[in-house]
Amino acid sequence: TGPVGRLNVDEESGYRAGVMLACSNCTSLVASYTYFEGNTTDAIQATNGNVLNSQIVHPSTLTVGGADQGAFGVYGIDFQLADLAYKHIWKTSNCSAINWLAGFRYGNMQHAMLAVQEFAVATGITAVDVDVNFDGFGMLFGVEAERRSCHSGLMIYGKGLSSFLAGDWRGRYTQVNQFGGGVVANEYEDYRVTPVVELELGLGWQ
Numbered sequence: 001t002g003p004v005g006r007l008n009v010d011e012e013s014g015y016r017a018g019v020m021l022a023c024s025n026c027t028s029l030v031a032s033y034t035y036f037e038g039n040t041t042d043a044i045q046a047t048n049g050n051v052l053n054s055q056i057v058h059p060s061t062l063t064v065g066g067a068d069q070g071a072f073g074v075y076g077i078d079f080q081l082a083d084l085a086y087k088h089i090w091k092t093s094n095c096s097a098i099n100w101l102a103g104f105r106y107g108n109m110q111h112a113m114l115a116v117q118e119f120a121v122a123t124g125i126t127a128v129d130v131d132v133n134f135d136g137f138g139m140l141f142g143v144e145a146e147r148r149s150c151h152s153g154l155m156i157y158g159k160g161l162s163s164f165l166a167g168d169w170r171g172r173y174t175q176v177n178q179f180g181g182g183v184v185a186n187e188y189e190d191y192r193v194t195p196v197v198e199l200e201l202g203l204g205w206q
Contacts, residue, residue, distance in 0.1 A: 005044035007075035012038040037078035065122035073115040096147040105140040124178030136167025161198040
């Protein structure tokens with residue numbers, strides 16, 4: 001058989017926006033929104049007389065005639081987070097501060113993939129479409145720290161967050177054959193508590 005094709009999302013940019021309201025000298029309320037989206041498309045061709053055997057076609061429909069000479073795929077994943085937290089100073093000095101925070105988080109993730117055989121398939125071109133989605137809500141805990149130079153204004157900061165989102169995972173798998181045979185479809189839904197860990201480290205000037 002020919003080479004193995006993979007779909008891999010490269011580096012993509014996202015954004016985070018938020019507001020902070022100081023309630024006292026030591027406490028504040030923080031609200032933020034984070035969004036990321038990544039997509040990729042790739043194709044693969046069999047060479048040297050080899051063929052491609054799909055690894056995502058349902059095993060019950062695999063035959064020798066299902067091998068093809070070329071295939072392409074589209075893959076995408078995106079997520080969004082909405083946070084609302086209470087932040088309080090833990091330790092502080094003239095040039096550094098450590099805060100703890102606790103609150104709530106909503107998370108949503110959408111994952112989709114489409115893989116299609118392109119040509120030279122004896123039993124007919126097969127397309128596989130997969131979707132996985134998640135919506136969850138739960139508690140948020142974290143620690144953040146920063147240290148700033150009073151002379152240059154340069155600063156280093158770090159943040160560690162953990163959240164436990166309770167919600168529904170929904171999955172759908174559909175395989176369609178060009179000639180109407182070997183069609184496979186399945187759906188899955190499960191309620192789970194999903195942990196999300198977030199680490200951040202950066203440099204800044206203030």
